[in-house]
Structure formats: C-alpha cells, structure tokens
Amino acid sequence: MLTKRLVPCLDVQEGRVVKGVQFVELRDAGDPVELADYYDREGADELVFLDISASHEGRKTMVDVVREVAGTLAIPFTVGGGINSVADMRQILRAGADKVSLNTAAVKDPALISEGSDFFGSQCIVVAIDAKWDEALQSWRVYTHGGRRETDLEVTDWAEEVVQRGAGEILLTSMDQDGAKTGYDLALTRAVNAAVSVPVIASGGAGSLQDFADVFLEAGADAALAASVFHYKETAVSEVKEELRKQGVNVR
Amino acid sequence: MIGIVDYGMGNLYSVSKALERLNTPYVLTEDVEKLAATDGLILPGVGSFNDAMTILREKNLDDMLKQAVKDGKPLLGICLGMQLLFSESEENGFTKGLDFLPGKVRRFSGQTRAGIRYKVPHMGWNLLQYRQPAHPLLEDTAEGHVYFVHSYVVHVDTAEVVVATADYDGDVPAVVGRNHVFGTQFHPEKSSNLGMQMLNNYVAYVKERQVQMSDSL
Incomplete structure (x- = not known):
C-alpha cells in the first residue's frame, strides 16, 4: 500500500x-x-525548496543549489518559487530537481501547465494553490503573489482545471491556517481532495502530532508539508511518523 | 563501465549522480558506438512511451539495445525505461516496445473493481514484496519502501519475469527481469538506501558478468 x-x-x-x-x-x-x-536521515519522504530570492542573481544561485542537492540527495525534491516559463522549468529539472512547482505563473498563464506537462510529463508538474476562505462568498478563493493578491478563482474549480491541464500533484496551502499552528484546514483539504484525481499535499497550520494524523485520517491528504514545526524541532519527522503508525496511518 | 542511454527523456542527472556516489565509472551519451563499448547499460526515462520509442528509433538506439541484449550485455530499465522493455503500450493508441520481456503497458484505471476511485499517478513510497528473493538485484536487501511515480502499469504475460511487486489496486510489477535484462518501475536513485543498494547490485552484476564473459572467450 x-x-x-x-x-x-x-x-x-x-x-x-x-x-x-x-x-x-x-x-x-x-x-x-x-x-x-539531515532530513533524508530523519526519514522525510520528500523535500520542497522554495526560492524566495527577489533578485536575478538569487535565481541563478538557486540552479547551483539544485544541482548540489541533486548530487547528494537520494529522495525526491520539488523546487518552487520564481518559475515562470518552460525555460525556467527546464533549467531547474535539468539541474536535477524531480518536480517544479508553479503558483502565480500558472494563474497568469494556465497554458504553462500543459506546456510543462507535455514537455516533461505531468509527474514533475506541481501546481501550488494558496487558498483563503471568503466569508461573503462562502467559498475558498485563490491568491497569488505569495498570498498578497486575490483572484476571482474559486479553489476547487481551479484545482480541477489545473489537473485537466496536466498538473500531476497539487500543493494546497491554507492561508487561514498558515503559521497558526492549530492544525491543517481539513475542510479545504477534503474539498480539493474530492475534486481531483491527483495527489494532494496539504500545507499550512501544522502544530502538533495530532494535526498530521488528522489531515491524513480526516481529510484524506496524500502528503503533509510543514516548515517551522520540523525546523525548530517542536516535532521531529521521525516522531510524527511514530505517532502516525500508532494511529494506523501507513508510513514509510 | 556503465552506459546511461541519453535520449533526452527525464532525469538522467540523478541516475548519473547515484552512480558517482557508488564510485562507478559511466558514460552518459546518445552515441551508439560509445554505448556499445560499455559493459552494461541503464535505460532511464520519464514521460511518454510513444515519444520515447520514436526518439530511440530516430537515434538508432533501439537497434543498439537489441544487439546489446542479444550479445548478453546487462540492461537495466528504470521507470519508463522499464516499460519500454515490454512488448507494447496502449498509450496514444498503440506503440510497439523493445519487446525484451512479454507484457503490455496500460494506464491505471483510477477506479477499483468495487467502483472506488483512487489517485493516478501512483506517486510516493510503496512497499516491495519479493517474488524472487534470490534475484541478483535484491541481494543484501530486505523488503522495504521505494519511490514510484507512474500513471501506466505493466501487465505481464508471464509471472516468471516478476521479481518484486507493490500493491496499488492489485500487484504492480516493481522489479522485473529475465536473464540479463532487468527493470524497476520505481526510481532506485530516489529510493534512499534500499534503492542505492539495488543500483549497487546491478553494478556488481555487470562487473561479475564481464568477468564471466571474458573467461568464456
């Protein structure tokens, strides 16, 4: 399994x-x-590198980083941030990344998803969706530019569209929960998971061991992404896995 | 010397880096003559079966591979590279494969017999179950998790070629082989220690076979 x-x-x-x-x-x-x-030894199943460089030089440096990481790491990794064209995708994938993640660029130009997927295969095209609940509209809306700009896209509609265009995986971040450490957005994850046929990585809100169990058992996520809880060792990857096993979640 | 067949499909870099970690000399090339001069071949690849076969034919790499296998040279196909070893694929209609192993490649249906939906691609870490534990690729390993990414699955004509399986809506052939032709549906170069051990086993097999072949000359 x-x-x-x-x-x-x-x-x-x-x-x-x-x-x-x-x-x-x-x-x-x-x-x-x-x-x-370090994370490979800890038992992480995959890694995501998010390039938050603002400068052109920073972007170029990222390609070197990818090449170096690919030279030593024996688990898959995804690179996101600043990927705006097929040429950008090619550069990062050629440097040894297994997947690239598109966010704002995919909203601006949805054809980019199919171009990337046709060229490199859908297995290496991840579409990242930043989602926020809109109380007035009673639906989740897609945000771009690192969560600074609201779009007129509804999250599950957009998720369906990106999969239809060839996305092989969805990285779904709840802006409502991000940084709160009170758990993943289960309703959001469940809604997107039900809408698409590809794996969904839940992101935003992990704080406790139980949060991980909930997002798998209650919301059916295929993967759970977290940053600060792992980095500050509030919870180690190995510890989370042990808890998941206890609760009957199948982990490596 | 291992030859990695470079036909422009997929992440060749991670395969070559994995060989470097194993201190194994290799060439990464599309040059038929250089590949023919190696002791064993690796056929990697991700993407479309049809595109891959078209490129292999255009570059005469299909004939090189057929000759190599005929000459007894070891060959390891990885992911799409494993699927290409089989007779045919239903992707984009019908495409003939290299036909070293008997079987057909079909898309995962995305629905169990009971009508329950499941995710396609089969992406992530899945547990291997050994069907031929004595196989050279499995030496010094125990059943563990390896990393898969694929939307198509091989339906073998004979169980004899199935070395290990993983469970994803039924038995997915994960390691296949007959004589000196091997394949892994998962990515050994992305499968942590277990995957690296299997690559190491392949390299060791190539070396051993090279000694045997030169002895018999």
Missing part, C-alpha cells in the same frame, strides 16, 4: 536556507545540502 508522505519545506534566499533547522549541531545551518541530508 502506498504510504502517506511527510514533506519538510525549506525556504532558500540567495542560495542559503533561511528559517532553517535550529536545533541540531550542523556545521552550517544555512547550507541547503547539509539540511537536505
């Missing part, structure tokens, strides 16, 4: 991991390669 995946997410700025792991004796806590290796 396929296992549920735990996915630590690392923010990279100008080639360095920021807000990285705070708790272990690492030679260099900002070194993406060392951190990737």
Whole structure:
C-alpha cells in the first residue's frame, strides 16, 4: 500500500536556507545540502525548496543549489518559487530537481501547465494553490503573489482545471491556517481532495502530532508539508511518523 | 563501465549522480558506438512511451539495445525505461516496445473493481514484496519502501519475469527481469538506501558478468 508522505519545506534566499533547522549541531545551518541530508536521515519522504530570492542573481544561485542537492540527495525534491516559463522549468529539472512547482505563473498563464506537462510529463508538474476562505462568498478563493493578491478563482474549480491541464500533484496551502499552528484546514483539504484525481499535499497550520494524523485520517491528504514545526524541532519527522503508525496511518 | 542511454527523456542527472556516489565509472551519451563499448547499460526515462520509442528509433538506439541484449550485455530499465522493455503500450493508441520481456503497458484505471476511485499517478513510497528473493538485484536487501511515480502499469504475460511487486489496486510489477535484462518501475536513485543498494547490485552484476564473459572467450 502506498504510504502517506511527510514533506519538510525549506525556504532558500540567495542560495542559503533561511528559517532553517535550529536545533541540531550542523556545521552550517544555512547550507541547503547539509539540511537536505539531515532530513533524508530523519526519514522525510520528500523535500520542497522554495526560492524566495527577489533578485536575478538569487535565481541563478538557486540552479547551483539544485544541482548540489541533486548530487547528494537520494529522495525526491520539488523546487518552487520564481518559475515562470518552460525555460525556467527546464533549467531547474535539468539541474536535477524531480518536480517544479508553479503558483502565480500558472494563474497568469494556465497554458504553462500543459506546456510543462507535455514537455516533461505531468509527474514533475506541481501546481501550488494558496487558498483563503471568503466569508461573503462562502467559498475558498485563490491568491497569488505569495498570498498578497486575490483572484476571482474559486479553489476547487481551479484545482480541477489545473489537473485537466496536466498538473500531476497539487500543493494546497491554507492561508487561514498558515503559521497558526492549530492544525491543517481539513475542510479545504477534503474539498480539493474530492475534486481531483491527483495527489494532494496539504500545507499550512501544522502544530502538533495530532494535526498530521488528522489531515491524513480526516481529510484524506496524500502528503503533509510543514516548515517551522520540523525546523525548530517542536516535532521531529521521525516522531510524527511514530505517532502516525500508532494511529494506523501507513508510513514509510 | 556503465552506459546511461541519453535520449533526452527525464532525469538522467540523478541516475548519473547515484552512480558517482557508488564510485562507478559511466558514460552518459546518445552515441551508439560509445554505448556499445560499455559493459552494461541503464535505460532511464520519464514521460511518454510513444515519444520515447520514436526518439530511440530516430537515434538508432533501439537497434543498439537489441544487439546489446542479444550479445548478453546487462540492461537495466528504470521507470519508463522499464516499460519500454515490454512488448507494447496502449498509450496514444498503440506503440510497439523493445519487446525484451512479454507484457503490455496500460494506464491505471483510477477506479477499483468495487467502483472506488483512487489517485493516478501512483506517486510516493510503496512497499516491495519479493517474488524472487534470490534475484541478483535484491541481494543484501530486505523488503522495504521505494519511490514510484507512474500513471501506466505493466501487465505481464508471464509471472516468471516478476521479481518484486507493490500493491496499488492489485500487484504492480516493481522489479522485473529475465536473464540479463532487468527493470524497476520505481526510481532506485530516489529510493534512499534500499534503492542505492539495488543500483549497487546491478553494478556488481555487470562487473561479475564481464568477468564471466571474458573467461568464456
């Protein structure tokens, strides 16, 4: 049986991991390669690197980071942030990433999803969706530009569209829950999961061990992404897995 | 020397990096002559079966592979590369494969017999069940999890070629092989220690076979 995946997410700025792991004796806590290796040993199933560099130089540095990580890491990893064209995708995938994640660029130009999927295969095209509940409209709306801009897209409609266009996986972030550490948005995850045929990675809100169990058992997520709870060792990946096993969730 | 067949499909870089970690010399090329001069081949690949066969034919790599297998040279297909080893695929109608192993490639239906929907692609870590535990690729390993990403699955004509399976709406052939032709549906280069051990086993098999072949000359 396929296992549920735990996915630590690392923010990279100008080639360095920021807000990285705070708790272990690492030679260099900002070194993406060392951190990737640490999470591999911890039992992480996949990694996501999010490039938050604003500069052109930072973007170029990211390609080197990807190449270095790919040279040592023996588990899959996804790269997101600043990928705006098929040429960007090619550069990152050629450098050794297994998947690329599109967010704002996919909303601006949905054809990019199918172009990428036709060219590289849908298995390496992840579409990231930032979702926020709209009380007036009584629905989740898609946000872009790192959550700063609201669109007129409804989340489950958009999710269906991106899959139809060739997305192989959806990385779904709840902006309402992100950073709150009170649990994943189960209703949102359930709604998107029911709407699409591809795997859904839930993101935003992980705080306790139970939060992980809930998103798998209650919302049917295929994978759970988290950043700060892993980096600050409020919960280690291995600890989360042990708890999941106890509750009957199939993990590696 | 291992030859990685570079036909422009998929993540060749991670396969070559995995060989570097194993201190194994390799060439990554589409050059038929250079590949023919190696001791064993790896056929990687992700993407479309039809596109892959078209490129292999255009570059005469299909003939090179057929000759290599005929000559007794070891071959390991990974992911799409494994599917290409079989007779045919129903992707985009019908495409003939390399036909080293008997079987057909079909898309996962996305629905169980009981009518329950399941996710396609089959993406993530799944548990291997060994069907031929004594197979050279499985040496010094125990049944564990490996990383899969695929939407199509092989339906073998004979169970004899199935070395290990994983359960995803039925038995998915995960390691296949007959004589010196092997394939893994999962990505050994992305499957942590277990995957690396299997790659290492393949490299060891190639070396051993090379000794045997030179002895018999």
